[in-house]
Amino acid sequence: MKGWNEFEIGSVLFPFNEDGVQAQGKMREERSYTENSSRSASVAHWRVQKPVHNHDHCINCFFCWVYCPDSSILAKDDQMSGVDYVHCKGCGVCVSVCPTNPKSLLMFDENEVNEEALKQWPQKEEKQK
Ligand code: SF4
Ligand code: SF4
Known part of the structure; x- marks a missing residue:
């Protein structure tokens, strides 16, 4: 299997060994994934920071779910029930699109314990007058 930096820039990696439309009609476990799809090849080891979810502020708008490029919400x-850390690559897109104040997803060091991260959550930011 190739590493991420061995692919030509702009390459398209097909996720399924079968017709994509047919595959999408099946349950995840029944689909046949190519070896280079992020389902088969985890990209979690790319991560230096991870998103942590705080249920207390989340309004379940699902922006993070829509925009996550690795279907890891x-x-x-x-x-919204959390993050799939097996596939999340730590890009931070979910944090950027989260609309709450304070955000309901924040990036922390990969080695931070989630319970400790939740204790450091910022307060609501006041609007500038
Ligand atoms: S950090 Fe990136 S890959 Fe991970 S859950 Fe957020 S949007 Fe998805
Ligand atoms: S974008 Fe933020 S508020 Fe919306 S579902 Fe995701 S974590 Fe919750």
Whole structure:
């Protein structure tokens, strides 16, 4: 398998061994993924920072879910439930698009314990007059 820096810039990596439209109609476990899809090849080791989710501020708008390029935002019962750290590559897009004040997702050092990160959460920012 090639490393990320061995692909030509602009390469398109196909995720499925089968027709993509048919694959999307199947359950995840039933699809046949190529060896270079991020389902098969985890990109989690790229991460130097990780997003941490704070349920207390989240309004379940799902912006993070829509914009995450690695489908790493987890949802359960119509609520955002956390981050799939096996596939998240730490790009920070989810944090950028999160609209709450304070944000409900923030980037922390990869080695930070999530419970400790939650204790350091910032307060609501006051609007400038
Ligand atoms: S940091 Fe990037 S890859 Fe990870 S959950 Fe957020 S948007 Fe997805
Ligand atoms: S973008 Fe922020 S507020 Fe919206 S679901 Fe994600 S974490 Fe929650």
